[in-house]
Amino acid sequence: MIDIPVQPHGKQSPGKREGAAPVWWIVFTRELVDLWVWGKALVLILLFSLLLSIMAYMLASNSELNLIPPKEMVFLTLQTSIAVSLFIAVIIGADTISGERERATLESLLLTPASRRQIVVGKFLAAASPWPAAMAITIPYLHVLAQGDPVFGQGVLWGVILGTLLVPAFAGFGVLVSLWSRSNKTSLTVSLVVYLLFLLPTQFPGNAQTGTMGRFVKRINPMESINQVLQKVLVNNRTIDEMQSFLLAPVVFLLIVLGLLFLYAAPRLNLDGGTSMLSRLRWSRLAQTILAASLLSLPALHSGLAEETAAREEAAETEALPLQIAVDMEHRVIKDGKSVYFNTKVTNGGTEASPPLILAMNIINVDSEGDVVDPEDWSPVRTQYIDELAPGGSASHAWRIDPIIEGDYAAYIVVIPEPESAEATTHPIASPAIHLTVERFVRINPGGVLPYAIGAPIVLLVGIALVYRLRYRKT
Amino acid sequence: MSHGSVAVEPGSSAHVLVAEDLSKSYGSRRALLGLSFSLRAGRILGFLGPNGAGKTTSIRILTTILEPSSGYFVVDGIHSRHPERIRQRIGALPESLGFHRQMTGLECLTFFGRLYGRPAAAATAHGMELLREVGLENRAKSSVGSYSRGMRQRLGIARALVNDPVVVFLDEPTLGLDPRGQQELLALVRCLARERGVGIVLCSHALAEIESVCDDVVILNAGQVVATGTVAEVLGNVQGQSAKRNAVRIQIVGSQIETARQVLEALPSTGDIAPVNGNAGWLRVELLDPTKALPSRHLNNEILNALIRAEIPILAFEAEGGRLHDVFLQLTEETIQ
Numbered sequence: 021m022i023d024i025p026v027q028p029h030g031k032q033s034p035g036k037r038e039g040a041a042p043v044w045w046i047v048f049t050r051e052l053v054d055l056w057v058w059g060k061a062l063v064l065i066l067l068f069s070l071l072l073s074i075m076a077y078m079l080a081s082n083s084e085l086n087l088i089p090p091k092e093m094v095f096l097t098l099q100t101s102i103a104v105s106l107f108i109a110v111i112i113g114a115d116t117i118s119g120e121r122e123r124a125t126l127e128s129l130l131l132t133p134a135s136r137r138q139i140v141v142g143k144f145l146a147a148a149s150p151w152p153a154a155m156a157i158t159i160p161y162l163h164v165l166a167q168g169d170p171v172f173g174q175g176v177l178w179g180v181i182l183g184t185l186l187v188p189a190f191a192g193f194g195v196l197v198s199l200w201s202r203s204n205k206t207s208l209t210v211s212l213v214v215y216l217l218f219l220l221p222t223q224f225p226g227n228a229q230t231g232t233m234g235r236f237v238k239r240i241n242p243m244e245s246i247n248q249v250l251q252k253v254l255v256n257n258r259t260i261d262e263m264q265s266f267l268l269a270p271v272v273f274l275l276i277v278l279g280l281l282f283l284y285a286a287p288r289l290n291l292d293g294g295t296s297m298l299s300r301l302r303w304s305r306l307a308q309t310i311l312a313a314s315l316l317s318l319p320a321l322h323s324g325l326a327e328e329t330a331a332r333e334e335a336a337e338t339e340a341l342p343l344q345i346a347v348d349m350e351h352r353v354i355k356d357g358k359s360v361y362f363n364t365k366v367t368n369g370g371t372e373a374s375p376p377l378i379l380a381m382n383i384i385n386v387d388s389e390g391d392v393v394d395p396e397d398w399s400p401v402r403t404q405y406i407d408e409l410a411p412g413g414s415a416s417h418a419w420r421i422d423p424i425i426e427g428d429y430a431a432y433i434v435v436i437p438e439p440e441s442a443e444a445t446t447h448p449i450a451s452p453a454i455h456l457t458v459e460r461f462v463r464i465n466p467g468g469v470l471p472y473a474i475g476a477p478i479v480l481l482v483g484i485a486l487v488y489r490l491r492y493r494k495t
Numbered sequence: 496m497s498h499g500s501v502a503v504e505p506g507s508s509a510h511v512l513v514a515e516d517l518s519k520s521y522g523s524r525r526a527l528l529g530l531s532f533s534l535r536a537g538r539i540l541g542f543l544g545p546n547g548a549g550k551t552t553s554i555r556i557l558t559t560i561l562e563p564s565s566g567y568f569v570v571d572g573i574h575s576r577h578p579e580r581i582r583q584r585i586g587a588l589p590e591s592l593g594f595h596r597q598m599t600g601l602e603c604l605t606f607f608g609r610l611y612g613r614p615a616a617a618a619t620a621h622g623m624e625l626l627r628e629v630g631l632e633n634r635a636k637s638s639v640g641s642y643s644r645g646m647r648q649r650l651g652i653a654r655a656l657v658n659d660p661v662v663v664f665l666d667e668p669t670l671g672l673d674p675r676g677q678q679e680l681l682a683l684v685r686c687l688a689r690e691r692g693v694g695i696v697l698c699s700h701a702l703a704e705i706e707s708v709c710d711d712v713v714i715l716n717a718g719q720v721v722a723t724g725t726v727a728e729v730l731g732n733v734q735g736q737s738a739k740r741n742a743v744r745i746q747i748v749g750s751q752i753e754t755a756r757q758v759l760e761a762l763p764s765t766g767d768i769a770p771v772n773g774n775a776g777w778l779r780v781e782l783l784d785p786t787k788a789l790p791s792r793h794l795n796n797e798i799l800n801a802l803i804r805a806e807i808p809i810l811a812f813e814a815e816g817g818r819l820h821d822v823f824l825q826l827t828e829e830t831i832q
């Protein structure tokens with residue numbers, strides 16, 4: 021045996037970190053260059069701005085038709101911005117460590133005395149770095165879409181706060197999966213599937229989001245919780261105090277992910293990835309199965325809900341009343357975005373006073389291939405009421421329709437006598453239909469959003485071109 | 496050196512690496528069993544073994560990438576219980592070393608220099624010195640993606656020296672290089688050991704390379720050390736133990752092969768004479784009864800004299816078992832043919 025003097029605590033390394041930057045900062049700045057100059061961040065942000073441009077343009081077009089108020093447009097834009105930022109964070113995070121494993125660059129990093137945890141911190145911060153850029157790009161869109169409404173300031177404030185709560189959680193999740201994955205493919209697949217599992221419930225139809233289960237999912241899904249807070253605070257004028265309980269899920273998710281990442285996984289960062297338990301699972305196959313099942317279940321879910329709705333709307337026997345309704349227009353050709361005004365006259369031809377009456381507008385697409393009409397989008401007032409009509413008496417009402425999509429439509433009003441009791445039914449009487457031919461009206465710059473919708477991607481594109489030029493010169 | 500324990504020569508240079516009974520298991524599979532050896536400053540230790548012998552596992556343990564299941568090692572007085580401190584004192588060129596292709600050579604060394612605790616400016620200056628040392632100063636500002644394989648290996652060596660280590664691990668450094676590249680790189684390795692006084696562990700499949708460069712050697716087979724010591728010691732030990740390998744190989748001009756065979760068959764001290772498979776112009780000559788007859792070197796001289804008298808040009812002559820190649824094959828229980 022060799023008798024080698026062993027220092028009890030090792031030899032103090034010469035010049036150890038005196039005047040040197042911390043490891044996490046060195047790794048973070050290196051990753052930023054990799055990501056923003058050489059990597060995929062710029063392209064992803066460009067795609068993000070394109071998506072936002074298309075969405076803002078469509079929202080502004082609808083707004084021109086008075087369909088969506090500014091508050092809702094700000095909410096929808098923020099919702100999209102955060103959802104896409106989460107996607108970007110999770111896929112960048114998922115590449116950070118497993119990508120280095122595949123490129124064989126991880127080993128030389130692990131050979132340095134740098135703390136594993138600090139290496140992971142640097143990579144995590146870089147994975148979250150697209151979020152400030154995404155928010156900065158979103159703000160001008162919010163400004164245009166808010167159209168002077170104070171919701172702009174609120175939207176920016178809550179967008180920054182809530183996004184900053186959730187983006188690090190998803191970036192951290194991606195890094196965590198990457199840290200445990202032996203291959204980049206597994207890491208990306210698992211991360212994307214989990215992202216979709218969070219995203220899908222937010223896309224379920226309204227019926228699926230009500231009820232005990234629906235409400236439960238809303239509470240525990242951090243993405244859905246953030247949407248709820250944004251919507252209620254920005255659109256429904258709720259205070260943040262009222263929505264506090266919805267903040268629990270994202271905060272808990274963030275704490276779990278970051279705790280697991282920095283306290284448990286980061287110090288165990290190794291060359292091969294995986295832990296003894298996790299590596300035995302076939303993550304990639306499991307994730308692909310969940311993804312396929314999720315996608316396949318969507319149509320079934322929609323179909324089930326439709327049947328449920330139909331079952332609830334069974335027809336009832338009705339009792340006829342001597343009521344008549346006339347309309348003062350037979351047909352009209354009009355551009356979308358313009359309004360149609362007409363009047364109806366309800367007459368009681370019977371010998372007794374009528375019960376209270378409800379007048380309801382309905383619009384149907386004559387073309388069987390055409391889009392189904394949602395009257396809410398077409399008219400600010402769809403129902404009107406009459407207390408009662410004396411025998412021989414009549415009542416006139418003015419109506420307005422704002423057509424939004426080109427095509428052939430029939431618009432009519434039905435008079436519905438109020439049912440006498442909870443067990444009684446009633447018999448609606450319909451007016452003749454007005455034949456509306458709606459032609460397309462093209463407005464190029466709705467709401468003044470066009471300069472932003474085109475400008476932001478172009479500015480980014482120029483930026484990318486400059487970066488590519490620099491890269492070309494360097495190589 | 497001997498397997499299991501090593502005698503320290505008085506007055507010799509300090510041991511910079513000592514491994515003691517290192518073992519590693521993956522579940523029930525034993526990848527490494529009882530690895531012990533030592534390395535002195537300024538010496539080059541060749542790490543040999545067939546595929547799956549445990550070389551990479553050993554290197555990864557010694558570079559703190561893997562934890563041993565049992566045993567320990569000491570680097571420059573630092574026990575393996577302190578892996579972060581050991582990493583300050585070692586450098587490594589892994590077999591599959593990737594680089595960020597878009598980084599320049601200098602940026603790469605600066606980045607790693609900073610991770611080892613140097614301020615940015617000092618890391619850049621030191622990186623430039625290292626590039627000069629490995630002959631890449633003219634390509635300091637070119638992206639690594641534009642480097643040839645040999646240049647990347649040189650950069651890898653510079654990267655391994657970025658912390659002025661006392662021990663450097665080089666895993667297959669000449670893999671994929673052309674002969675000139677191999678020669679240049681080995682000269683660089685030799686230079687590092689002699690001028691910097693660095694202890695170098697050189698892991699390679701190229702046995703001639705190990706023989707020409709290394710001072711010491713460790714041969715692994717199936718996770719166990721089968722030979723360890725200086726190259727001369729290992730060769731001597733194996734030759735001494737191996738009577739059945741008492742044969743010589745002679746390279747002769749192709750047209751003279753038959754004549755040479757007849758001359759050699761006429762000698763009383765030769766047994767089987769046969770061409771060496773896959774090596775045109777080579778004859779393998781077995782020496783008869785080496786234990787009772789004259790010492791083998793006299794038999795060798797007798798063979799050589801006979802060929803010279805017959806005016807047969809001899810291109811090469813070697814005792815079988817006298818090369819590391821032979822020892823390696825014998826110890827790893829493979830046959831020459």
